[in-house]
Amino acid sequence: MSSITFINALLVDKPGSTYTVVVSNGHVTSISPSTPTSTEGEVVDLESKRYLGPSLVDAHTHFTAWTLNRTRVDLSKATSAKDAVQMMKDAAAKEGGDSTAPLVGRDFRVGKWPDIGDMTKENLDTVAPGRPVALIAGDLHSIWLSSAALHFVGVDPLGESGVLLEKASFDAIGVLNDLREEALFPLIQASAKAAAARGVTQIVDLEMKHNIPNWISRVAKGFDTLRVDVGMYTEHLDDAMSRGLKSGDEVPGGEGLLTVGPYKIITDGSLGARTAFCCDPYPGTKDHGLWIYPNTELASMLAFGTSHSFKLAVHAIGDEANSRTLAAFAALDPPPLPGSSIEHAQMLLPSDFSTFGKLGLIASIQPEHLLDDIELADRFWEGRTSRAFPYRSLIDGGAKIRMGSDCPVAPLEPWGAMAAGVSRERQGEEGLGGWHPEQALSHREAYEGSTWSGRASIEVGDVADLCVTNGDPLAASAKELRAMVVVGTLLEGRWTHREGI
Ligand SMILES: [Zn+2]
Numbered sequence: 001m002s003s004i005t006f007i008n009a010l011l012v013d014k015p016g017s018t019y020t021v022v023v024s025n026g027h028v029t030s031i032s033p034s035t036p037t038s039t040e041g042e043v044v045d046l047e048s049k050r051y052l053g054p055s056l057v058d059a060h061t062h063f064t065a066w067t068l069n070r071t072r073v074d075l076s077k078a079t080s081a082k083d084a085v086q087m088m089k090d091a092a093a094k095e096g097g098d099s100t101a102p103l104v105g106r107d108f109r110v111g112k113w114p115d116i117g118d119m120t121k122e123n124l125d126t127v128a129p130g131r132p133v134a135l136i137a138g139d140l141h142s143i144w145l146s147s148a149a150l151h152f153v154g155v156d157p158l159g160e161s162g163v164l165l166e167k168a169s170f171d172a173i174g175v176l177n178d179l180r181e182e183a184l185f186p187l188i189q190a191s192a193k194a195a196a197a198r199g200v201t202q203i204v205d206l207e208m209k210h211n212i213p214n215w216i217s218r219v220a221k222g223f224d225t226l227r228v229d230v231g232m233y234t235e236h237l238d239d240a241m242s243r244g245l246k247s248g249d250e251v252p253g254g255e256g257l258l259t260v261g262p263y264k265i266i267t268d269g270s271l272g273a274r275t276a277f278c279c280d281p282y283p284g285t286k287d288h289g290l291w292i293y294p295n296t297e298l299a300s301m302l303a304f305g306t307s308h309s310f311k312l313a314v315h316a317i318g319d320e321a322n323s324r325t326l327a328a329f330a331a332l333d334p335p336p337l338p339g340s341s342i343e344h345a346q347m348l349l350p351s352d353f354s355t356f357g358k359l360g361l362i363a364s365i366q367p368e369h370l371l372d373d374i375e376l377a378d379r380f381w382e383g384r385t386s387r388a389f390p391y392r393s394l395i396d397g398g399a400k401i402r403m404g405s406d407c408p409v410a411p412l413e414p415w416g417a418m419a420a421g422v423s424r425e426r427q428g429e430e431g432l433g434g435w436h437p438e439q440a441l442s443h444r445e446a447y448e449g450s451t452w453s454g455r456a457s458i459e460v461g462d463v464a465d466l467c468v469t470n471g472d473p474l475a476a477s478a479k480e481l482r483a484m485v486v487v488g489t490l491l492e493g494r495w496t497h498r499e500g501i
């Protein structure tokens with residue numbers, strides 16, 4: 001295997017000197033403050049201005065959904081139906097060529113559109129004649145389709161206005177999302193490259209479909225950009241067990257890149273849909289949100305997963321959902337496997353701040369959500385927001401945190417997540433103080449919660465999953481974190497991204 005010698009490297013968390021770092025056989029084999037007298041293999045000069053640190057993990061992704069989203073036109077800023085049509089026309093023109101594949105827009109919100117009467121199939125027929133054009137609403141409950149797109153999703157355009165609602169909308173979205181693996185593969189490759197370009201070498205994939213066979217086939221086709229921890233839901237456990245697999249095992253055929261991830265269980269809904277399960281009712285209602293399984297059923301799911309050696313990753317957003325989930329974890333005998341987590345942990349009772357630490361559970365957090373949800377939290381959790389997204393309280397209570405995006409809910413953008421975690425300020429509002437800044441993470445906590453090793457520094461003997469940046473992750477401002485330039489990413493000593501060095 002080839003070797004790489006980094007010279008004049010600044011090392012994250014090792015200030016005061018420049019270093020020579022040798023990577024060979026996929027590992028960091030030496031770190032020394034001196035200039036080498038002789039070098040083997042490739043020499044990369046970091047010019048005393050670039051930082052070498054461990055590469056990053058996104059601990060919560062829906063990778064296929066994010067991949068599809070990346071191919072779709074972002075309509076979240078469209079202010080009218082006319083505006084949305086123009087954005088689709090611009091996208092079609094930019095794409096050029098003579099593709100007949102559906103052209104899909106996403107995340108439009110009609111709340112303030114003055115011209116919803118113009119949401120007709122005829123108006124979309126003008127975007128890219130002959131090509132199916134489909135616009136999916138931000139909440140997925142409606143979809144606006146051209147005549148060709150109506151045909152594509154199996155609806156006769158005759159007598160249809162072009163807008164489908166509720167179940168008809170979900171069904172149409174299902175057809176658009178149902179790309180075959182052959183069509184999906186080049187898109188997956190491109191989104192993995194985009195992740196590598198942000199310093200990411202590993203994802204936890206919590207895609208709702210059964211992913212072990214899909215990822216094996218992708219690796220067989222040449223996918224080698226990321227390590228993937230393949231998560232599973234209840235209906236996938238039988239297949240995993242029949243393959244003799246448990247969490248942490250290498251997936252056969254995965255070329256060392258695929259690992260069996262956690263067993264994912266969803267216990268409540270979301271804040272935006274007012275289905276997060278809360279101790280207090282939603283303002284003006286008697287509704288506490290959605291609790292999906294009776295407590296006893298949740299307990300037996302956790303016990304089943306644990307006794308079959310699966311780590312658990314349990315989605316809980318509201319304080320009541322978190323409290324009941326923690327109680328179920330506490331009652332587990334044998335206890336949950338190390339690495340088990342609560343996903344989101346967005347709203348907590350003060351009495352639960354220290355429970356994560358006591359049970360050895362990871363709080364798997366997605367700080368971009370807190371910025372997206374400020375208005376929702378102020379409205380639906382009014383008077384309780386001091387314990388919403390309570391990162392400081394969790395860490396002070398002994399919890400270990402891991403950071404993620406939950407892409408496509410937020411983009412796969414670990415530096416944005418770090419910026420959100422340390423500042424709780426929106427992009428463009430830096431320096432204004434942020435939302436409940438007393439709950440912010442330190443830079444070290446945010447970075448260590450994002451690296452594969454859980455450390456800020458690299459050490460001799462580490463697997464050479466590394467990231468080269470133009471700035472110091474432990475010292476950059478929130479604004480600088482968001483704009484962090486990653487000039488190189490290595491996976492086991494192999495470049496998966498390289499630009500400008
Ligand atoms: Zn979730």
Ligand SMILES: [Zn+2]
Nearest residue numbers: 060062206406
């Ligand atoms: Zn998710």
